Amino acid sequence: MAIEAPAAEEEDNHTAVPTAFAISRPEAFLPPPALVIFGGGFNKNTIGSVKRKFEELEKVCSVNPVTVSQVKKGSLPLAFYMEEVSGGSPNYQIPLLVRACMANFDVHRILMDQGSSCDVMYSGLFKTLQLMEKNLVPYVGADLQGFNGSTTKPWGYVDLIDTFGEEKAMKSVKVQFLVVECPSLYNCIIGITTLAELFAVSSTIHLKLKYYIKDGQVATINGDIAAARRCFEAAAKNLTTVVTPKKKKAEQKLPAPGTEKIYRPIPDGDFEIIPLGEDPTKGIKIGTGLPDLVKKQLEACLKQNAKLFAWSAAEMPGIDPEVACHQLTIDPRASAVVQRRMK
Numbered sequence: 001m002a003i004e005a006p007a008a009e010e011e012d013n014h015t016a017v018p019t020a021f022a023i024s025r026p027e028a029f030l031p032p033p034a035l036v037i038f039g040g041g042f043n044k045n046t047i048g049s050v051k052r053k054f055e056e057l058e059k060v061c062s063v064n065p066v067t068v069s070q071v072k073k074g075s076l077p078l079a080f081y082m083e084e085v086s087g088g089s090p091n092y093q094i095p096l097l098v099r100a101c102m103a104n105f106d107v108h109r110i111l112m113d114q115g116s117s118c119d120v121m122y123s124g125l126f127k128t129l130q131l132m133e134k135n136l137v138p139y140v141g142a143d144l145q146g147f148n149g150s151t152t153k154p155w156g157y158v159d160l161i162d163t164f165g166e167e168k169a170m171k172s173v174k175v176q177f178l179v180v181e182c183p184s185l186y187n188c189i190i191g192i193t194t195l196a197e198l199f200a201v202s203s204t205i206h207l208k209l210k211y212y213i214k215d216g217q218v219a220t221i222n223g224d225i226a227a228a229r230r231c232f233e234a235a236a237k238n239l240t241t242v243v244t245p246k247k248k249k250a251e252q253k254l255p256a257p258g259t260e261k262i263y264r265p266i267p268d269g270d271f272e273i274i275p276l277g278e279d280p281t282k283g284i285k286i287g288t289g290l291p292d293l294v295k296k297q298l299e300a301c302l303k304q305n306a307k308l309f310a311w312s313a314a315e316m317p318g319i320d321p322e323v324a325c326h327q328l329t330i331d332p333r334a335s336a337v338v339q340r341r342m343k
Contacts, residue, residue, distance in 0.1 A: 053094060054229045056087040057207070076218055078201045078210045086222075090205040097186070097224045097231070098209055101163040103129045109187045109227045109242065112202040112209055116191030121158065121177035124241075125187040131158060136179065144180060155179040164198065164211070169219035171211060173197045183240035185231040274299050276306040284309075 085091075096112045107125065136156035143151040158179055163172040175194050195202065200211030207223035227242075234242045273283035284302050286295065310316045 050093050050232060053087070053091065054225065054232070056089075057091070057094070057225050058229075076216055078199075078212070078218060080201075080203045080206045080208065080210070084206050084208065086207050091207055092205070094204075094207065094223070094225070094228050094232070096202055096204050096207055096209065097228045098164070098221050099224055099227075102160050103131070105129055107187055108224060108244075109185070109231060111186045111189045112195070113189050114192055114195065114202060116189055117193060119175050119177050119191050119194050120189040121179050122184045122187060123155070123179060123181040124184075126155070126158070126179050128187075129160075139178070152180050152182050155181065162194070164200075164209075165213075165219050165221060168217075169213060169221070171198065171213050171219070185234055185240070185242055274302060276303055276309065282309075282311055 097108070098110050098112060099106060099108050100110055101107070105128065107129075133155075135158050137158070139154045139156045141154075143153050145151050156179060158177050160175055160177060161172050162175045163170060165171055173194060174197070175190070177188060198211045200209055202209045207225070209221040209223075210218055211221075213219050230242045230244070234240075270288045271285040272288050273285055275283045286298060286302075290298065313319075313321075
């Protein structure tokens, strides 16, 4: 990887050319060195400055998280330009987090770390992916040691197919994760081993990940700003887990009084009453548009089974009163009010 500084313009009438911050070609990838962890130093960030940076990025970052560049003449490099800097100023406060598909799960909060020579999966994600101990390959190396001197024994290795990007920008690689059990705000860490396998270059300055796909095209994945902000807010509160906001359910709007539809059985067409006995009030309504033969058969069936009809609630002992009760047309939003007794 080569870092180039912007060249000074010799003449004012020269056309401005986009300047690449970092350029990498496939032949520039070399085997990964030994495990390297770096960081620390004087932190000049304040909580307020980081929050302002988040607000700036959320306004200007592209809505489409993945884009594909067409092949130009010659070899298309993995280049990051000044025009691609999110918010107009280089980022040094927010880590580059992306999304990927693992074991049919859409995994968020994946940290892209060019300083790590191994890929790390935390136990929380291992359990979420419904992996079991039989999926692990035994780890025979030394225990991992933290900055405070504490050691952690890895559970082992697990091989997964990770898919980055969507649709035309989709690319899958096999990743060997080292599974560890320790608190982390990230689900996993992608190191230089997988970046080399993916033929990818990440830029924290631009909050972007670029990699080669078929036909020499270059796909670009923008960093997940929302996930990075949730991690920042959790770290500011000294939390070890990130709370994912739940989607708000759409509020059901009640219809205006008098406009709601009440579905009741309505006779279709004209009808006539067929008496079922000597009492004229005990009759059944049937349609007048029935054919004569059907009408006679129906009338004979009704009179033959006249004893099955109940004409009052007293003739239906043991039946739940709710079956025989009528429903009043009342606005469901109305509340019951007890009126004062009249003196």
